Amino acid sequence: EILMTQSPATLSVSPGERATLSCRASESVSRNLAWYQQKPGQAPRLLIYGASTRATGIPARFSGSGSGTEFTLTISSLQSEDFAVYYCQQYNNWPPLTFGGGTKVEIK
Amino acid sequence: EVQLVESGGGLVQPGGSLRLSCAASGFTFSSYWMTWVRQAPGKGLEWVANIKEDGSEKYYVDSVKGRFIISRDNAKNSLYLQMNSLRAEDTAVYYCARERQLGPRGVFDYWGQGTLVTVSS
Numbered sequence: 437e438i439l440m441t442q443s444p445a446t447l448s449v450s451p452g453e454r455a456t457l458s459c460r461a462s463e464s465v466s467r468n469l470a471w472y473q474q475k476p477g478q479a480p481r482l483l484i485y486g487a488s489t490r491a492t493g494i495p496a497r498f499s500g501s502g503s504g505t506e507f508t509l510t511i512s513s514l515q516s517e518d519f520a521v522y523y524c525q526q527y528n529n530w531p532p533l534t535f536g537g538g539t540k541v542e543i544k
Numbered sequence: 545e546v547q548l549v550e551s552g553g554g555l556v557q558p559g560g561s562l563r564l565s566c567a568a569s570g571f572t573f574s575s576y577w578m579t580w581v582r583q584a585p586g587k588g589l590e591w592v593a594n595i596k597e598d599g600s601e602k603y604y605v606d607s608v609k610g611r612f613i614i615s616r617d618n619a620k621n622s623l624y625l626q627m628n629s630l631r632a633e634d635t636a637v638y639y640c641a642r643e644r645q646l647g648p649r650g651v652f653d654y655w656g657q658g659t660l661v662t663v664s665s
Contacts, residue, residue: 470651472589479639479655480581480589491653523589527650531603533579533591 438462438526442536448544449514457539459507459524468528471500471509474538475520483522484509511541519543546570546654548640553659560630560663566623566640566656574598574618577643579652580625582636582661590636593625594643594650608634630663637661 439462449455459469467487472480482491484500487507497512511518524536552564566578579594593604593614602614613626623640637660641652 468648468650472652474589479657480652481655482651482653485644485651486647525589525591525650525652527648530650531591532605533594533650535589535591538588 437532438465438529438534440524440526440534440536442522442524442539444539445537446540446542448542450544451516452513453544455511455514455518455541457509457511457522457541459502459509459536461505461507461526463529464504465526465528467503468526469500469502469507470525470527471498472523472525473518473520474523480523514541546642548642548654548656550638550640550656550659553638553661555662555664556630557665558631558663561626561628562630562661564625564627564638564640564659564661568621568623568640568642571642573616573621576645577649578616578623579641579643580614580623581639581641581652581655582634583639583658584633584636587636592638595623627661630661632663635661635663 441460443458469487471484474480488500521538521540547569549567580592595614611629615624637658639658640656642654644651644653
């Protein structure tokens with residue numbers, strides 16, 4: 437099973453600032469890495485797949501990078517609606533499909 | 545518009561059974577892999593099981609193998625999760641999700657709102 441580790445667990449950021457979230461895989465997942473956003477009481481939403489491809493309707497301020505075992509999600513200028521929990525997920529080697537533990541982006 | 549609506553959650557005693565349903569609309573259901581993902585209260589996401597378009601392939605996380613069965617009825621545009629021998633650790637919101645049609649399997653592009661399963665005496 438591929439373990440996904442996200443850091444930090446919580447990120448405090450002011451609106452308008454840049455946020456950088458990290459995700460590490462226990463072995464290479466190539467670029468088969470997705471990012472999801474989840475707001476309280478809501479279902480997750482797909483943001484990024486293929487490590488860097490934005491899903492339909494996702495604003496350009498969200499960008500993904502990385503390959504192999506190290507990945508980054510960057511939110512260039514945080515908007516009020518971006519405060520949420522973000523999960524990475526690998527789909528390179530499954531079953532099982534595995535998620536990271538999440539990074540909560542909160543208002544500083 | 546793609547819609548996924550789960551139902552069937554509730555309170556069940558340890559050792560009991562429950563069947564979840566997911567009604568799909570707004571897309572050609574029979575052309576997509578489908579998945580169940582769960583989230584324990586206050587915890588992260590855990591993939592549970594998925595099923596191929598025609599139901600010929602099914603995969604499970606180890607913790608539910610032998611207890612849960614994923615199935616689908618393409619004529620009814622519905623996905624199911626039969627959960628048997630339920631344990632307290634199965635308590636979670638269960639989400640139905642569609643997998644992206646293009647590219648590798650395992651990317652979830654649409655999600656339902658979830659149904660809560662509580663296993664407790």
